[in-house]
Amino acid sequence: MRANSLALRLFLWAAGWTLAIILVTGILLSSLYREAVERAFDGRLQVYLRTLVADLAAPETPDDKLAQGVSEPLFELPLSGWYWQVTQLDSAKPDIRASRSLWDGGLPRLPVPTAAAALGVRSGYVNGPEDQKLRLVERTVDLGEEGHYLVAVAGDAAEIEDDIRSFNRALIVTFCGLGLVLLLTTGFQVQFGLSPLKRISQQLAAIRSGQAERLEGRFPVEIAPLAREANALLDANREIVERARTHVGNLAHALKTPLSVLMNEASSRADDPLSQKVSEQADIMRDQIARHLERARMAARLTVIGTITDVAPVVLAIARTMEKTNRNKDLRLKVDVPEDARFRGERQDLEEMVGNLVDNACKWAQWRVAIEVLKERAEPDQQVVRIIVDDDGPGLSPAEREQVTRRGRRLDETKPGSGLGLSIVVELAALYGGTFTLGTAPIGGLRAELVLPAA
Template sequence: MRGSSLATRLFLSATAWVVVILVITGFVLSSVYRQAVERSFDRRLNLYLRTLIAEAATPEDSTGERQFQSLGEPLFEIPLSGWYWQIGRVDGDKPDVRSSRSLWDKQLPKLDDATGTLTAAGVRLGYVNGPEEQRLRIVERQVDFGSDGKFLVTVAGDATEIFDETRTFDYYLGGTFLTLTLVLVFTTIFQVRFGLAPLKRISESLAAIRSGRAERLEGRFPVEIAPLARETNALIEANREIVERARTHVGNLAHAIKTPLSVIVNEANVHGDDLFAAKVLEQAEVMRSQVAHHLERARIAARVTVVGTVTEVAPVIDGLRRTMEKIHRDRDIAIDVEGDAQPKFRGERQDLEEMVGNLVDNACKWAHSRVSIEILTEAATSDRPPMFRIVVDDDGPGLAPAERAQVARRGQRLDESKPGSGLGLSIVIDLAALYHGRLALDSAPIGGLRAELVLPAA
């Protein structure tokens, strides 16, 4: 059940247990009822057996024969009715078998240890196949009549009554349990649906916080869920406070380092003709570049940890277009914007402005006359969230593959005649990576460099 919700797992688990319990209970009740029907049927057969033994013990009449009655059951008189009695001599050489009229000219089989069960009263019970392959429930007992000899007295009844009675009970039991199962399943669905509703509300509220539609969990929750909501809100507030402290520390560190560096640079400039001073200026510039890069990265990382910040992409792109057109007005650079205006960036506006601004500014510096900006959306898949792409093309000279790899490294510049510190693309790469995005450089269809920025969408 990978990927399934808690409600689904609880429902399936509860349903499985209900079905298992009801099936086991059904088998137990069916077995108990079958045994009860067999005991009732056996009591009836034993009554006929005792009556038959009593009649067999009566003295013979004047003809030397014993007269057996119908035992009060007309079925013993109907041929092959399924109800039979039989008395057979078990000692002596001459067989002596008496049987009910229903048995016609057939004989009942004997029970043995494999087919019958012997009771404490000396009565053996079991199932046999009788005449016409009827399934019979049979009881037999060996009786010693003294000088008259030993006889095996047998009474059999049609076992169809037992089977029909049990089958009818199983049908009613199955229908009852099926109804009970459906009732329990619907009850479980109701309990799971409404019992887990507060957790679903928390899940939806957390999604709203991540998408920027809310800042904290709002609403009333049951007493069991309320502590979770309170702790979650406290965690969100603590996260914001940590980020604010990190921003403050980064700013303080920037001022604390930049001031001594400025003093070193100023002192070295005073001794500009000294080789040592020139080396100090060179290394101070390297230090300034390193400090600027790492402080910028720390500042960015602090902002990325903020939960629930969402920025509309289209207004940022439009604002950058107007700004770049003003900056490069003397070169008459045309900046075209097209594509989807709906994407939202899951992050802060100033970070999006910094990333796209670096790319558009770089394109405008190298373009001959045209810069193209395209916004594309990518739907979510099973292994990644929804993303959007900002593609910036220029019609400038472009870069060879080796030059693209070089220019993406921090502080690397291919043409010192263009203004800048060489940190722009590296900052974009670092910032995009912190947001789990990426920057790719390629050849533009219009002749220059293509910069493709992929970022998470809200």
């Protein structure tokens, strides 16, 4: 899941940058194309403008033959969107001569000169007759004694917009296809690039489930150090566990002999109060040492990675053993356990926990003991095994249930045992991250419920 999440984040990051670059590039290309189209259109208009200026400056050109060099038919078609106009600026009453296409209208002047005004030619957009959007170029001409004139030529800006619109459509289609290809390529690259990490994740899951012991296979140069360090960590973990087990065994052996000597010496002087006290305290010491050594042994085993135990064989074996040992009580043991139930831990610990629970149930049951094992999902990524042991005995009150889980507490001294069984179950379950609870069984007695991590 984490690898997939990283892949998704990388893909979204790459896709976001790709789309942003495509969008900025598209806007830039569209702007550059608009400028190029406007320059080309202005160049076309300036050809007509220069023709008008040449005709205006020619002394032999009569007024009614002005712009005779302009051969564009659209200047003759009324309201065609193509117009020219010559205005004398220094006469008392403005003398305006215009193309037939203007009909009875006129061309407005540009409100603000553009940068090209320094060359005498200005260009820009204006609204013409019938609210047509026009691209207009104009120039002031000084003919000396003949006067000052403003020569303007305008063309329909719809041609510019249509051309740009067609280019933008082609640009959008092209960039959408390019973006799709880039997204697919990016997704493939992300998946291919993260596949070694996914393989490492799968192998680590196999190690945790007990199906493998090390990371195997060839990895890219960038990932190989991670695999080597993970294998080194696994090896170091095993070495630490083995050393801990060795130290626990050595400590148990080192303490066993001195305690045995103390117990023997105290037993040889049974009438001496001091010997009785020494024997009592030595017995307590032996019990405490056994308890803490057992905890150390369990904790050391729990650090071993990849230990998996099938639950069904353990439960069935314990049930058969208890039926044999309690044959004189004519007990009926009912067992319901799925074949695929697996405990994430060592078999010895599972046998100790389940054995204590079933043994306790058989001691107090009258006729019936029921053992049920369930596989459940505690969290989206965590499974548990729920082991339920019911009996039809007298049961326990809530206060008694709390007492019996304490180490060494026995509510009935007539029953055999040391009072350590349920406390060991509690400690083992806690070490594995599980829980142990007592309640009332549907068949009338005590219900012991053990929840452990599953594989």
